[in-house]
Amino acid sequence: MPTTKALNLRKFMDKLEVPHENHEEPTLLTNPDLEPMPSHRRGWGFFSFFGYWATPNLTIWTWLTGSSLLALGLNTGHVMGALTLGNVIICIYTCLNSNPGAKYHVGYTVCQRMIFGIYGSGIGIIIRVVLSIVFYGSQSWLGGLLLVVMFSSFSKGFMDMENTFSDSADMTKRDFIGFLVFHIIEILFLYMRPEKINKWLNGSCIITTIAFVAVLITCLVKNKGPGDIYYEKVNLGKWEIGWMWLKAITIWYGALSPDVTNQSDYSRFASSPRKMYLGIIIAVMITGTFVPLFSLICASATSHFYNTQFWLPTDIVLQWLRDDYSPGTRAGAFFLAFAFASSQLTFNVSANGFAGGMDLSGVCPKYINIRRGAIITALLSWLVQPWKFYNTSSVFMSVMSSFGVVVTPIIAILIADFMVIRKAQLPLLDLYSTSPDGTFYFTKGFNLKGISVWAISVALGIPGLIADLQNDHQIPQELVNFFSGNVIFAFILPFCLYTLVCKIIPVKNAGIGDKEDYFGAFTLEECDKLNIEPHYRSSLVVFDDGLLAVPSENKINKYPN
Known part of the structure; x- marks a missing residue:
């Protein structure tokens, strides 16, 4: 006993x-949290997806990314041209990667079982967890800087606080206080259900847009124009310009690549695929254009007016406070910082906190759900020391570029597997089965084809990343170029290679779906489109809006071992 x-x-x-x-x-x-999303929780329409994809661009994170690209030797016109192409690529990847979630209402964690296997899915999950932790920390640091501006508008003593930290800490005591307080505020929002954050996202978009426009106009008025950098000529050859364009696109895409990767986590909330696609495209193309343009103009204006380029709007506003600590300036600084902080908070909570929670729930579903996983993500984010990311523009750009090397092959393989190999048909029940006869069990739970293609694609990008970080000129230029253009190369290579391998060695049950709705997650209309029988037909309750309800006591054990 x-x-x-x-x-x-x-x-x-x-x-x-x-x-x-x-x-x-x-x-x-x-x-x-891992089951297919039931119809009553799928309430995200156009404005929800517009807000979700506008918010990342309406942050000081994106402002910093845009202005830092001047360090590549390009001028404003070249940078904006590259970013426009980058936005088109982001839209294409995101919309294609939305399909598994939009059609079958499953998240990123479950999708990894498709391409890496039931047990091999841990590879994709752990990668996304690590990125969530890194991004959560870096975004929280920027959010902390915004609180520094808010607190500085209350107290000049706080703004001029003596730094008692050593130089090796790479941060000041004042900034640390802002970082800590911002973390505490974020924890409160992590108790919210992920699908409920859409209203907060839309609200933050509105006030942050107003704040960005206010900063731009003030900089232009103070400087009486955009400054000299805006009109600078490029001292690069045509071939070099081409590769710098590609690198700029890679850096821009890298900043958003984790959000593109786990798009299924949010596309499963979609009430309509059409509304989702429109929300994504319009948000990315509009906000992804004017925010970096604003940042470039302000960097140029401050360079001329203050003889220093200010990469962050927080630095600009703090400079205004130093110049004039009057009640009007203090009030303006507070409201600008509050607006920036709102988008920083909602973006970080939704794109990194909840995302980390969703992925960690896939690591240990029995003991971790989204809320618990999100809090774990927040606590672990301190370990990455995010304040070190912003020491120089070169360090920042290298960090941004590195993310795409790892996650872009995952996106490519998932799109190839779902759209090309399986023809958008999934035996959904097998995604929750450890049976050796299951579709996604592959070889003892691991899809060696997917794992091998991903590993090869990542390996080709690593040497270029090392060369970029360490300025190592001994690495072959071809590998450096592969890294510079990994936004394209790291997608096309694994997409084609995985498709070819699966044509030579076919996967099991390709193009075959379930015979019935084992989860009670689909409406009658969806069941007709999927050509499946509704489950618990005798127990279905159909509401006027077409939604289904399944009495819980009639459920059976749906997950075979």
Whole structure:
């Protein structure tokens, strides 16, 4: 018989399990957050996706990315041309990568089982978890700087606070306080359901747009124009300009690549694929154009007026406070910082906090759900020391470029697998099965084809990344070029290679879907389109708006072992 100690431990572990009222007990592969999204939770339309994809661009993060690209030796016209092409690529990748979530209402974590296998999916999940932690920390640091501006508008003593930290800390005491407080505020928002953040996203978009326009107009008025950098000529050859354009696109895309990668986490909330596509495209093309343009103009104007390029709007506003600490300037600084902080917070919570929570729930579904995983992501983000990312523009750009090397092949393989190999048909039930006969069990739970193609694609980008970080000129130029253009090369190579391998060695059950809705997640209209039978037909409740409800007591154990 079990000892008292063993029984107590078991009771303790039972209490730690993810709450699963009206759901089956969490298992190795599922909990309520990993199941296909039921119809009543799919409320994201055009404005929700517009807000979700506008918010990343309406942050000081994107402002910094745009202005830092001047360090490549390009002028404003060249940078804007490159970024416009980059926005088109981002739209294409994002819309294509939305399809599994939009059609089958499953998130990134479950999609990884398609391309890496039931157990091999841990590769894609861990990569996205690490990126969530890194990005959460870096965005929180920028959010902390915004709180510094807000606090400085209250107190000149805080603005001029003596730094008691050593130089090796790479941050000041004042900035650390802002970072800590911003973290605490974010934790409160992590208790929200992910699909409920859309209204906060839209609200932050509106006030941040107003704030960005205000900063731009003020800089232009103070400087009486955009400054000399805006009109500078480029001292590069045509071939060099071409590669710098490609590198600029790679850096720009790299800043958003983690959000493109886990798009299924949010496309599963879509009420309509058409509304989703329109929201994504319009948001990226509009905000992804005017925000970097504003940043470039302001960097040029401040360079002329202050003899220093200010890469961040926080630095610009703090300079205004130093020049004139009057009540009017202080009020303006507070509201500008508040607007910037709102978009920084909603973006970080949705794109990194919730994303990390979703991915961690896939690592240990029995004990981690989205909320718990998001809080773990927030706590671990301190370990990456994000304040070091912003020491110089070159360090910042190298960090941005590196993300695409790892995640772009995942995007390419997933699109190739779902759209080309499986013809957008999934045996959904097998994504939650560890049976050796299951479609996604592959070789002992690992899809060696997907893993190998991903590994090859990443390996080709690593030497160029090393050369960029260490300024190593001994690495072959071809590999350096592959890294500079990984936004294109790291997609085309794995897409074609994976498709070819799967044509030579076909995957199991390609183009075959389930026979019925085992999850009670689809409406009658969706069941007709998918050519599947609604489950629990005798127990279905159909509302006037077409949504279905399935009494929980009629559910069965849907996940075969």
